[in-house]
Amino acid sequence: MSTPNPNASRPAQILVVDDEPDLRTLYELTLLREGYRVEAAGSVSEACEHLDAGRFDAVITDMRLPDGLGMQILQRIQQDQRSERCVVMTAYGSAENAVEALKAGAFDYLTKPVDLKQFRSVVASAVQAPAQVAAPNRPTRSAETIEPTEEAGKSAPAIGGSGAAALERLVGESEPMRLVKARIAKVARGMAPVLVRGESGTGKELVARAVHACSQRSDGPFVAVNCGAIPENLLEAEFFGARKGSYTGSAQDRDGYFQAARGGTLFLDEIGDLPLAMQSKLLRAIQERSVRPIGSTQEDAVDVRIVSATHKDLHAEVQAGRFRQDLFYRLNVIEIAVPALRDRREDLPALCHALLGRIARDAGMPAPTLSAEVLLQLAAHPLHGNVRELENLLHRAVALSEGDVLHVDLMGTTTAPAPLERTLEPPPAAAPPAAQVAPAAPARAPATVPPDLQTYLDEQERQILVRALQETGFNRTAAAARLGLSLRQIRYRIARLGITTPHGDDANGFGSDE
Ligand SMILES: Nc1ncnc2c1ncn2[C@@H]1O[C@H](COP(=O)(O)OP(=O)(O)OP(=O)(O)O)[C@@H](O)[C@H]1O
Structure with missing residues (x-):
C-alpha cells in the first residue's frame, strides 16, 4: 500500500463522484485502502454540497451524471x-471529452472502464506535493517561491525553487515573454499535453524544461528526444524499449524513452519530423498510457x-497529410507560442547580459561589457536565428575580442558557424572560447595506433561532417548527398x-534542409 501525501500530517481527502453505486464503492474501497479519506457523491448537486461543506485535495468525477456533466x-x-x-x-473512445476537460483545467483524465492500477497512480499524482498548492486566502509564498502573474489565474499554485530558477533562465521581461512565463506557471500543474511552437532558436526547449520544473513532477526525470535525429528503423525501440534478443545485437533488455521518463516529462522535440508510421504508435501509447517494448508480450x-x-x-x-490529425489533437491540448526575437527586441540587453555571463562562466573568464553602440548594432541586425544566433554571435565576439571591450562582427553572421568548430578539436574542459573557433582542419593520419579506436573514428567522422556542412553552407540535405x-x-x-x-535542427531559413 502506498503512503499518500508523505509530506502532509493528514491523509489526503478525496471526493469521488459517480452515479453507479457499485463503481462508487469500488473507487471508495480502492482509495481507502491507499490510506486516503474519501467522500462520495452520486450527482452534480450532491458533489456541490460536498464542495460547499469542505475542501478536498482531489475530486474524481465521472463525466455523465444524472443531473448534468462532470x-x-x-x-x-x-x-x-x-x-x-x-x-x-470519460467513456472509452471519447477522446474529445478528455481533451475538452484538460483544456478546461482538469488535472488529468481516466478512460472507462477504469484500470485500478492507473486509477491509483493518477490519484497519487493529483494529491502529490500539496504544500505547493496555494488555496485561496492561504498563499504559500516563501523566499523560494514566486507567484504566477495574473494570466496564470489565482488558483494556480505558487512555483517552487526549481520552477522559479527555470523561469529565470528564460530571460526576457517583454510583454510576450511575460505571457509565456505566466502560461507556463498556469499549465505546469496538470497532466495535459503541451505543444510548444516557435521558430528555431527561440527557446522552445527552455520553455519545455520550465514546464517540467514548475510541475509537481519536477523531482522526476526530464527526458528530451529529438524526433528528427533518430533513424526510422530505430524509432520504436528507442521510444518503447526492446527485450533481449528481439533484434540483432540486442543482448539485454533495454528501456525506451517512455520508461526512462516515468514519473517525469517526456519532451518530444521536432515532433513534426516523426514519420507517419511512428505517429500512429505514439498516439496509441498516449491513449493507452502504456507501451509494449519490441519483443515483449506485456504492456x-x-x-x-x-x-x-x-x-x-x-x-x-495535417492538411498536407504529413501529420496525423488525431495525434495533433492529442498533443496540442495546451499550446505555448514562443515569440521570435524580432517581436521582443526590448529583451535584447537582458539577453546579451545573461548570454555573455554564461559564455564567460563556461570559459572561466570575467564577463565582458557590451557598449551601448554594440547593442544598437545588434538591435538593428535581423537575427533570423533568434536567441541561438545571438548566442553564437556573442560566442564569436568573446573569442575574438581582446581585453574587456567586446567587438561584434555582424558581417555574414547568419552564415557564421560559431559553435560548430568546437567539435573539430575537442578542447579541454575549461579551454577559452578561442579554442572553439579554430578553423576546420583536414583529418590527419595518426602517428601511432590510436589508443581508443572509437574515439579516433568519431573524431574523423566529425571532421568530415563539419567540412561537408561548411562547404554546403550548412544545408544538411546537400551535405548528406555529398556524403552518400x-x-x-x-x-x-x-x-x-x-x-x-x-x-541547430532548423529546417527554416538559411542553411535549411528542405
Ligand atoms: N529566453 C531565453 N533566455 C536565455 N537563453 C535563451 C532564451 N531562449 C533561448 N535561449 C538559448 O538559445 C539557445 C537555443 O534555445 P533552445 O534550444 O531552447 O531553442 P529551440 O527553439 O528549442 O531551438 P530548435 O528549434 O532549434 O530546437 C539555447 O542555448 C538557449 O539556452
Missing part, C-alpha cells in the same frame, strides 16, 4: 478558484507527461557527435 463540477472548482485537482472519467504502464515542440506549422502538416547519406542519417550523426550548426 465538467460542471470542474467549472465550479475553476470559477471559485479552488485548489482541488480534478480528474475526469508497460507509463506515467509520463508529454511536452512536444515544433518549428513547423503542424496545421499545415540520407537526411535522417546525417541528422542522426550530427546529433550523436554533438555537432552544433548555426541553425
Whole structure:
C-alpha cells in the first residue's frame, strides 16, 4: 500500500463522484485502502454540497451524471478558484471529452472502464506535493517561491525553487515573454499535453524544461528526444524499449524513452519530423498510457507527461497529410507560442547580459561589457536565428575580442558557424572560447595506433561532417548527398557527435534542409 501525501500530517481527502453505486464503492474501497479519506457523491448537486461543506485535495468525477456533466463540477472548482485537482472519467473512445476537460483545467483524465492500477497512480499524482498548492486566502509564498502573474489565474499554485530558477533562465521581461512565463506557471500543474511552437532558436526547449520544473513532477526525470535525429528503423525501440534478443545485437533488455521518463516529462522535440508510421504508435501509447517494448508480450504502464515542440506549422502538416490529425489533437491540448526575437527586441540587453555571463562562466573568464553602440548594432541586425544566433554571435565576439571591450562582427553572421568548430578539436574542459573557433582542419593520419579506436573514428567522422556542412553552407540535405547519406542519417550523426550548426535542427531559413 502506498503512503499518500508523505509530506502532509493528514491523509489526503478525496471526493469521488459517480452515479453507479457499485463503481462508487469500488473507487471508495480502492482509495481507502491507499490510506486516503474519501467522500462520495452520486450527482452534480450532491458533489456541490460536498464542495460547499469542505475542501478536498482531489475530486474524481465521472463525466455523465444524472443531473448534468462532470465538467460542471470542474467549472465550479475553476470559477471559485479552488485548489482541488480534478480528474475526469470519460467513456472509452471519447477522446474529445478528455481533451475538452484538460483544456478546461482538469488535472488529468481516466478512460472507462477504469484500470485500478492507473486509477491509483493518477490519484497519487493529483494529491502529490500539496504544500505547493496555494488555496485561496492561504498563499504559500516563501523566499523560494514566486507567484504566477495574473494570466496564470489565482488558483494556480505558487512555483517552487526549481520552477522559479527555470523561469529565470528564460530571460526576457517583454510583454510576450511575460505571457509565456505566466502560461507556463498556469499549465505546469496538470497532466495535459503541451505543444510548444516557435521558430528555431527561440527557446522552445527552455520553455519545455520550465514546464517540467514548475510541475509537481519536477523531482522526476526530464527526458528530451529529438524526433528528427533518430533513424526510422530505430524509432520504436528507442521510444518503447526492446527485450533481449528481439533484434540483432540486442543482448539485454533495454528501456525506451517512455520508461526512462516515468514519473517525469517526456519532451518530444521536432515532433513534426516523426514519420507517419511512428505517429500512429505514439498516439496509441498516449491513449493507452502504456507501451509494449519490441519483443515483449506485456504492456508497460507509463506515467509520463508529454511536452512536444515544433518549428513547423503542424496545421499545415495535417492538411498536407504529413501529420496525423488525431495525434495533433492529442498533443496540442495546451499550446505555448514562443515569440521570435524580432517581436521582443526590448529583451535584447537582458539577453546579451545573461548570454555573455554564461559564455564567460563556461570559459572561466570575467564577463565582458557590451557598449551601448554594440547593442544598437545588434538591435538593428535581423537575427533570423533568434536567441541561438545571438548566442553564437556573442560566442564569436568573446573569442575574438581582446581585453574587456567586446567587438561584434555582424558581417555574414547568419552564415557564421560559431559553435560548430568546437567539435573539430575537442578542447579541454575549461579551454577559452578561442579554442572553439579554430578553423576546420583536414583529418590527419595518426602517428601511432590510436589508443581508443572509437574515439579516433568519431573524431574523423566529425571532421568530415563539419567540412561537408561548411562547404554546403550548412544545408544538411546537400551535405548528406555529398556524403552518400540520407537526411535522417546525417541528422542522426550530427546529433550523436554533438555537432552544433548555426541553425541547430532548423529546417527554416538559411542553411535549411528542405
Ligand atoms: N529566453 C531565453 N533566455 C536565455 N537563453 C535563451 C532564451 N531562449 C533561448 N535561449 C538559448 O538559445 C539557445 C537555443 O534555445 P533552445 O534550444 O531552447 O531553442 P529551440 O527553439 O528549442 O531551438 P530548435 O528549434 O532549434 O530546437 C539555447 O542555448 C538557449 O539556452
